[in-house]
Amino acid sequence: MVDSNGSKPTGQALAERVQGSQAWGSIFRPGSIFRKGYSDSPRNRSYVIMNSVLYHLHPVKVKRHAVKVSYTLCLGGLSFFLFIHLTVTGIFLMFFYRPTAAQAWNDILTLQTSVGFGLLVRNMHRWAAHLMVLSVFLHMARVFYHGAYKPPREFNWVIGVMLLQLTLLLSFTGYLLPWDQLALWAVTVGTNMMGFTPVFGSQVRFVLLGGVEIGTDTLLRWYVLHVLMLPFVTVIFMAIHFWRVRKDGGISGPL
Amino acid sequence: MTEIPEHLRKRADEARQKAAAASGADKPADAAPSEATAPGSEATEGRIPVHLLDRSKAAANQPSPGADPAPGGGGAPAPSSGPDGHNQRLLTVVKSGSIQDTKSVPQDKVHVWPHLLVAEFLAALAVTLFLLAFSIFVNAPLLDLANFNQTPNPSKAPWYFLGLQEMLTMFHPMVAGVTIPGIGLILLVMAPYIDKNPSKAPEDRKFAISLMTVHLMFWAVLVMIGSFFRGPGFNFIFPWNSGLFFEL
Numbered sequence: 001m002v003d004s005n006g007s008k009p010t011g012q013a014l015a016e017r018v019q020g021s022q023a024w025g026s027i028f029r030p031g032s033i034f035r036k037g038y039s040d041s042p043r044n045r046s047y048v049i050m051n052s053v054l055y056h057l058h059p060v061k062v063k064r065h066a067v068k069v070s071y072t073l074c075l076g077g078l079s080f081f082l083f084i085h086l087t088v089t090g091i092f093l094m095f096f097y098r099p100t101a102a103q104a105w106n107d108i109l110t111l112q113t114s115v116g117f118g119l120l121v122r123n124m125h126r127w128a129a130h131l132m133v134l135s136v137f138l139h140m141a142r143v144f145y146h147g148a149y150k151p152p153r154e155f156n157w158v159i160g161v162m163l164l165q166l167t168l169l170l171s172f173t174g175y176l177l178p179w180d181q182l183a184l185w186a187v188t189v190g191t192n193m194m195g196f197t198p199v200f201g202s203q204v205r206f207v208l209l210g211g212v213e214i215g216t217d218t219l220l221r222w223y224v225l226h227v228l229m230l231p232f233v234t235v236i237f238m239a240i241h242f243w244r245v246r247k248d249g250g251i252s253g254p255l
Numbered sequence: 256m257t258e259i260p261e262h263l264r265k266r267a268d269e270a271r272q273k274a275a276a277a278s279g280a281d282k283p284a285d286a287a288p289s290e291a292t293a294p295g296s297e298a299t300e301g302r303i304p305v306h307l308l309d310r311s312k313a314a315a316n317q318p319s320p321g322a323d324p325a326p327g328g329g330g331a332p333a334p335s336s337g338p339d340g341h342n343q344r345l346l347t348v349v350k351s352g353s354i355q356d357t358k359s360v361p362q363d364k365v366h367v368w369p370h371l372l373v374a375e376f377l378a379a380l381a382v383t384l385f386l387l388a389f390s391i392f393v394n395a396p397l398l399d400l401a402n403f404n405q406t407p408n409p410s411k412a413p414w415y416f417l418g419l420q421e422m423l424t425m426f427h428p429m430v431a432g433v434t435i436p437g438i439g440l441i442l443l444v445m446a447p448y449i450d451k452n453p454s455k456a457p458e459d460r461k462f463a464i465s466l467m468t469v470h471l472m473f474w475a476v477l478v479m480i481g482s483f484f485r486g487p488g489f490n491f492i493f494p495w496n497s498g499l500f501f502e503l
Binding site for chain 1 (some may be wrong): 405
């Protein structure tokens with residue numbers, strides 16, 4: 001492509017044509033660094049957040065102590081990141097998995113032996129899940145030891161405890177899906193415990209299992225819970241959690 | 256015309272009587288001039304330096320429109336010329352704090368980009384690399400196909416429920432599986448409403464921190480025992496003698 005003036009290098013002319021086009025301008029908001037370029041200045045540092053979708057998550061500025069890794073240990077952010085990681089790897093796994101007693105275990109075996117990166121992605125999904133339980137738990141401990149649940153953050157602590165339980169449920173429902181001996185009997189032990197809920201214990205167990213015994217109905221039920229319902233609820237709770245962090249004046253502290 | 260509040264009128268009357276009794280006796284001019292010129296509080300009224308009083312007396316004799324603090328104000332019971340020739344009236348007392356206090360203290364802030372986003376990106380990268388490396392070297396378990404006729408010995412719940420399973424060896428299932436974790440969970444949710452201590456400093460929160468630490472350690476120890484020290488029949492074993500009975 002040759003520039004009509006011949007005065008500018010071709011690459012630069014092309015860049016200007018693309019960035020001046022209507023399509024480009026419709027994608028990036030006025031003030032976006034992808035429209036006007038980025039040079040390091042306080043104004044541009046603000047624009048990076050203000051004119052991108054990140055503005056939903058982060059304010060333009062935070063307290064200086066809030067970026068200290070030694071205070072947060074990144075635990076809350078990492079829990080969120082692991083959730084995204086689990087979503088991505090989980091979607092990959094869904095392409096190769098059918099939640100029936102006859103096919104589930106074979107599908108996993110085929111995934112590990114015949115699908116490119118199948119074993120690796122399954123491993124990452126599993127280890128990320130355990131890591132997320134750990135990081136959410138440690139995040140809770142961190143928040144408690146910093147007294148960060150005190151006013152005005154009481155309700156966000158409540159949301160956080162809900163998220164901890166949702167994390168445990170997500171992990172536990174995923175545990176059954178490989179349909180191997182480990183899954184079957186771990187879930188048997190777990191659901192037997194829930195069956196001892198006072199008054200309506202047997203009903204709780206029946207609803208959870210989709211019958212009186214673990215079977216293919218249980219597998220379908222837990223699959224839907226695991227890939228759709230619990231993530232949906234978790235995303236809503238996370239949205240409230242993050243929104244309240246900002247509304248309550250950013251993260252707590254310094255001590 | 257708004258009425259002068261009762262307590263202010265009373266205060267002004269008292270000050271007037273005091274001033275009449277002292278009949279112009281002035282105290283040492285310890286008050287700052289700016290404070291003394293402010294027409295107002297009874298505290299300063301007794302301490303108006305004598306030269307200022309003289310000046311205001313002179314001003315009262317030849318009134319100028321700018322000197323009158325309340326031009327055109329009628330209705331008030333204050334006389335046109337008070338004790339010592341004041342022609343000022345107490346309208347209201349404005350406390351200094353309400354004017355001078357700024358509402359928020361400026362905070363030391365940094366831009367999210369790059370300070371926070373870079374840290375978040377590096378943390379996410381580190382975890383991704385760790386997961387990738389760990390997943391290359393350690394495979395997720397996949398045991399034999401589920402078989403209802405063959406119960407593995409021991410049968411263990413996922414590790415985060417092994418604390419509960421451990422308690423099953425000590426209590427009735429309803430206590431171990433429902434009552435104790437239920438109460439624990441309710442206490443956890445209620446923590447901000449139970450803990451009324453406003454301080455966040457660790458030295459002020461010895462009880463709360465001790466309680467939480469004991470609680471966390473209680474579960475951690477139970478999970479450890481359930482994970483590593485329970486063998487066939489869920490009997491107590493030492494892993495270095497009998498081996499591990501634990502799958503993630």
